[in-house]
Amino acid sequence: MYCMRKVVSSGQPTIKEIAKRLNISVSTVSRALHDHHSIGLRTKTRVKQLAAEMNYERNQTAIYFQQGKTFTIGILLPELSEAFFSSAISGIEDTAYSNNYTVLLGQSHDDEDREKQIIQSMKQHRVDGCIVSIGKNTSSYDHFEMLQQARIPVVFFDRIPDLPNIHSVSCNLESGTVQAVDFLLKQGHRIIGMINGPETMVASKERATGYIKALRKHRLKYDPELIVNADLTATGTAEAMQYLLSLKRKVTAVVTFNDYVAMDAVQYALKQKLEINKDITFVSYANTPVSGYTAFPPAASVEQFPYEQGQAATNMLMSLLSGEQALNDYKHTIMESQLVIHHR
Amino acid sequence: MYCMRKVVSSGQPTIKEIAKRLNISVSTVSRALHDHHSIGLRTKTRVKQLAAEMNYERNQTAIYFQQGKTFTIGILLPELSEAFFSSAISGIEDTAYSNNYTVLLGQSHDDEDREKQIIQSMKQHRVDGCIVSIGKNTSSYDHFEMLQQARIPVVFFDRIPDLPNIHSVSCNLESGTVQAVDFLLKQGHRIIGMINGPETMVASKERATGYIKALRKHRLKYDPELIVNADLTATGTAEAMQYLLSLKRKVTAVVTFNDYVAMDAVQYALKQKLEINKDITFVSYANTPVSGYTAFPPAASVEQFPYEQGQAATNMLMSLLSGEQALNDYKHTIMESQLVIHHR
């Protein structure tokens, strides 16, 4: 005969207790609380009343366990305090919330090991799916393949890995760049420089392609001299500016990699006694709100919609979870970037 | 005789399967995997080997359920995309991570109903504890009392409710304000204005008190005319500036509510053809990194350490969860703010 272990009773009432008090079975209580059709009105109200009285609340951990589903999605991002990602999380959380999902959070700090540990932990938590933006230096993707094998769908966004079979959402900067260069051309600029990012980045390639396409559209010749790859630091930007301003063909406008680079470039131009928006005009990316507070914000900036990217990624995950989209139906949603004009 | 329901088998192997394959009992498997002392080396290795082979991973949902503990903490914040809060989350997540806790996230958008729903959802998720920064308009605290009743500890931070028995972490702005005013006085400023926030905010009161204390320290008379309460919008700030500049006593420095207000105030001053840091000097709060990119950043800014506040709140929650600190031992950790000087 085994000892009846004393129930630890977390204090929280259970359906068992409700059942005992009403002298009915737990299944009846369960069904009553779920508004099951086969339950008599009288019993139903009695149950609900007592449940309310006892402050009953269902134990989700039991339900998760029993149903093998947690209504939780894992989010893995490099850095929560980066403006781009915090907007993205905001979009993810809002969308998840309205689909009755909650959000488990982890930041990798661009560290591959930590990334693996977080994925591991999310897998153990039995999240229903994941939304991931990979770290700068992540080179092996085994941890994500483990997730796939465990049939946990993953949607990558913004920083997506170079793999064939993945679900992803990202923002194509090509169209935004075309708009940006169009904008400058319409203002009469003909010699337009570009301070681009490291050549290796997908985002840099998209910018360059957009730049060239826009010129071609206007039947203008593309001069490779005018695009310079920089490292996005303040000094790198100053050097790039120095180079561009030293060219024989007089540059009257510059497309910069992002608003921060634009600010650094503006500082350099001011030192050279150039008048912003007259001697030289800047256009950039990200549309960071704070750049509105600077003395000389870029004349226009390409919005990359982090909040919307977060929404799109979450929606895609939701259709994967609902079965609406098959797990092996790999989709790559590409959002279009868009130029926002601040000053003509 | 009841039908043996076919196991749905989420695909993930269980200790049961391992036991069957090795012809031993589940308890043995469980113990082997936990390195229980009473298990023979042979069995232990056999079990571990097979487990690895089968890609066995323990089902945390089962363990959470069984142990009544989830190693998850809930975080409720007004707005994830606000720089202050995203730094705070970053600190919370890092600390939680190193204590083997994961983080469940929710944003209230300053909406009281959503706040209640999120708390409800976290309670249902059976989080072990919560870290909360309340919404602007939250006036009833029943939802938090429910948590307390359910013995789920809550640590409030930054935006803390006006209640007697709570755990909290916040940053006292009084000392930072004293430093800020000291700084200006040492530079020779004697007529110092202050654009403060709404009178109702605790943070506004702390700023005003600090301002007055600093003057008293230097045996200077406090002129109430010099403190103006504004609504933190750009137009509100412009009005406040107009008022301050209209005073008979010539204001040469202004303490603004935060860096954004400072930027707005700078814009107004520039329009009035005032030279920044010469005709008028600004000092503010938050030490937002981007203000470094503006043409005229405040000469100094009071750092409020969001990351560290997040850490402190998480550490406090950890000691509550470990029992190191009793649930009814209400502590209010007050961090000191600190002036960061950008320009002399």
Add this chain to the structure above:
DNA sequence: TTGTAAGCGTTATCAC
């Protein structure tokens, strides 16, 4: 309309 009991995966208690 309601009750009975199996089963989800794990741990822990007890017996051998």
Add this chain to the structure above:
DNA sequence: GTGATAACGCTTACAA
């Protein structure tokens, strides 16, 4: 050193 089994709270197929 190992096995059998209760218990955690809930849902649900089946019986009554």
